[in-house]
Ligand code: NAD
């Protein structure tokens with residue numbers, strides 16, 4: 001029997017609802033897949049921790065996480081604490097501290113889910129967005145001076161290193177190569193940003209030479225938004241900077257039906273550190289504490305976690321259970337136009353996992 005140590009970091013808002021739901025799913029998988037076992041450790045970091053201790057997570061927190069095989073994260077964001085404190089004090093601290101430089105965001109239209117795109121068939125939209133996750137526009141380099149005076153100056157410096165760009169592009173080419181279409185679009189803004197983005201284009205051409213079987217093209221980020229809406233089938237794997245891919249992936253999530261469904265993985269591909277899996281949505285202050293949060297984004301993130309751990313059959317089984325549930329409109333939460341609660345959806349996915357287990361272990 002294989003035991004995985006999983007760190008659970010619910011964070012704030014609906015993170016505290018969807019992560020316990022995710023734990024239920026992992027427990028149900030343990031009952032279904034007899035060879036699989038998870039040992040959980042809970043971390044109560046986030047806004048409440050900040051009110052007690054003045055920090056979002058303790059300084060020795062990264063060491064505590066390192067002992068785990070994977071991290072399942074909810075969201076960081078509290079109505080009474082500035083967003084830059086909650087984000088930098090928790091999520092970015094983990095991503096950067098664990099060198100999780102490759103953020104991947106699969107986007108598909110799941111069974112039963114409507115896309116706002118009028119002429120799009122579900123099979124036309126099947127993307128894998130790769131986001132550089134440790135530098136660029138979110139490097140944290142910059143500052144403010146003359147604060148509060150008319151002379152005030154503020155900078156956020158976008159830092160691109162050749163090593164950082166090369167490793168994310170190589171990761172993206174490799175991922176594109178592993179997908180059936182072997183098609184990669186490299187997104188930049190190298191017309192206006194004439195230094196770092198031009199370096200991206202140059203490095204992309206160099207790395208492309210290592211992957212002769214991958215077909216690739218370039219697109220400027222503004223044009224890319226229109227292409228996503230007008231010609232979704234022309235895209236497959238997409239790679240972009242930290243900021244650009246952040247924005248494009250929220251658009252992608254909306255085109256695929258709802259922010260509540262979309263998953264993401266923050267990967268340290270060399271596996272020196274644990275990787276972190278999370279729904280892409282935030283704390284959703286407007287619905288928190290009401291049992292209305294869609295847990296599918298968290299469940300799909302668990303699929304990514306299982307794939308990363310090499311548990312492909314469990315990953316596949318969970319994805320099928322998720323799709324079985326999304327196909328039923330009575331099990332849609334409010335973001336999808338339905339009336340189901342977080343608990344309804346969670347129980348339905350667990351029941352489906354148990355039913356499938358009966359088929360396999362009668
Ligand atoms: P949000 O994702 O929290 O919410 C946007 C909208 O989508 C809201 O109307 C919300 O109700 C809805 N929504 C989101 N997830 C849903 C779900 N699972 N089920 C149903 N509806 C869902 O984004 P926001 O409002 O811009 O941000 C709120 C807070 O979350 C801010 O503090 C922000 O900084 C933080 N945030 C954190 C992360 C993260 O930790 N990864 C990501 C995004 C935003």
Ligand code: MN
Nearest residue numbers: 246247250280
């Ligand atoms: Mn985002």
